[in-house]
């Protein structure tokens with residue numbers, strides 16, 4: 240066991256971890272932050288995407304010990320300070336960008352990373368950036384719409400179904 | 401996963417020392433190794449993480465050569481590798497954004513997956529693989545599927561790519577894995593053209609010498625028109641037969657020549 244210290248959603252945390260403790264296990268089981276989902280556990284689906292030092296990564300494919308000293312943000316850290324949904328989350332709700340909601344935390348975290356680097360992406364750029372995020376429900380159109388809307392763009396051109 | 405200890409050295413010297421322990425293994429981006437560990441296909445006693453070693457990160461250009469340090473992520477090469485556009489474009493198209501934020505060139509080269517992208521760039525550019533002990537020409541480094549010239553405990557510290565006049569990588573994606581079903585890297589240098597093929601052969605990444613000759617004489621898609629690669633030793637699986645892969649090698653080569661810049 241080794242001690243690891245990191246900042247998660249703005250709060251410093253220190254825990255003792257095994258060498259093989261994954262970030263998903265650390266967040267969900269140690270910190271009880273269960274918003275980071277595990278869909279595949281094989282780095283295919285993107286349900287577990289979090290930000291580590293500002294970069295979107297798959298938490299199921301990173302060891303907790305490697306986050307020593309890092310700034311980590313999970314879906315629990317995305318809402319506005321007053322607890323209301325942030326602009327991306329609100330857009331997912333407004334545009335029906337989720338059905339069962341299982342993929343949604345990863346979708347929102349990935350969208351946030353995209354919009355930080357590219358504040359007005361094209362539809363093509365959004366679909367391309369979501370390559371590693373799988374959704375079993377929506378068929379993606381409404382997710383793309385939500386991200387277009389969150390970036391202040393017109394969504395009417397995106398196919399409705 | 402079996403249990404193991406993790407150490408996080410901050411220098412190459414300390415990493416090399418740690419890798420001297422029994423059953424120690426290097427961990428870079430973990431995008432290949434962590435899934436392998438989960439399947440219990442590897443049982444290291446110690447993982448030596450390279451992600452905390454600053455001297456293994458970053459890229460630089462001098463005298464027409466781009467040097468990329470071993471633990472540099474695909475995302476960094478995509479973002480900062482503009483002096484070698486064909487290479488930056490290849491890095492930008494590996495896996496998905498989250499994979500590119502963790503996966504590294506050293507891990508990709510050391511792993512030498514028969515469908516990986518970087519081995520094609522290294523072989524196609526006549527790159528030099530630099531380790532903690534020596535420099536190895538790409539022609540000697542890649543020795544067939546998942547096999548390289550690396551010795552036990554040896555670390556890829558950098559890869560040096562001579563920057564060509566023109567180059568491009570064309571990948572026909574296997575849609576589920578996003579690896580190359582067939583990928584071809586073409587690079588035109590003052591002294592000739594190099595063509596490296598990944599994803600296709602049971603021998604892993606390799607050069608296509610007939611196409612190199614034809615393209616050195618005439619760098620145009622038509623130059624490879626009459627050429628074909630034998631299907632004998634091609635990979636065959638549910639995604640494509642050997643003949644299909646052999647055909648794709650020609651198609652991807654032509655597209656790479658047309659796209660080269």
Ligand SMILES: Cc1cc2nc3c(=O)[nH]c(=O)nc-3n(C[C@H](O)[C@H](O)[C@H](O)COP(=O)(O)OP(=O)(O)OC[C@H]3O[C@@H](n4cnc5c(N)ncnc54)[C@H](O)[C@@H]3O)c2cc1C
Nearest residue numbers: 428429430431432433495503504506507510516517556578
């Ligand atoms: C969903 C997904 C899609 C992908 N798509 C592609 C793709 O399209 N094209 C492609 O090329 N790759 C693809 N990859 C693989 C990805 O590029 C990996 O990042 C890469 O193959 C391994 O790099 P790594 O840094 O993650 O290495 P690790 O997984 O950490 O290590 C891999 C192996 O290399 C060894 N090693 C690591 N670094 C060094 C070093 N510096 N010196 C010596 N040995 C070392 C390790 O011990 C291990 O055996 C994909 C991966 C995933 C999960």
Ligand code: FES
Nearest residue numbers: 278279280285299
């Ligand atoms: S759970 Fe991490 S990618 Fe699916």
Ligand code: FES
Nearest residue numbers: 338342374375376
């Ligand atoms: S909303 Fe159900 S998986 Fe995406």
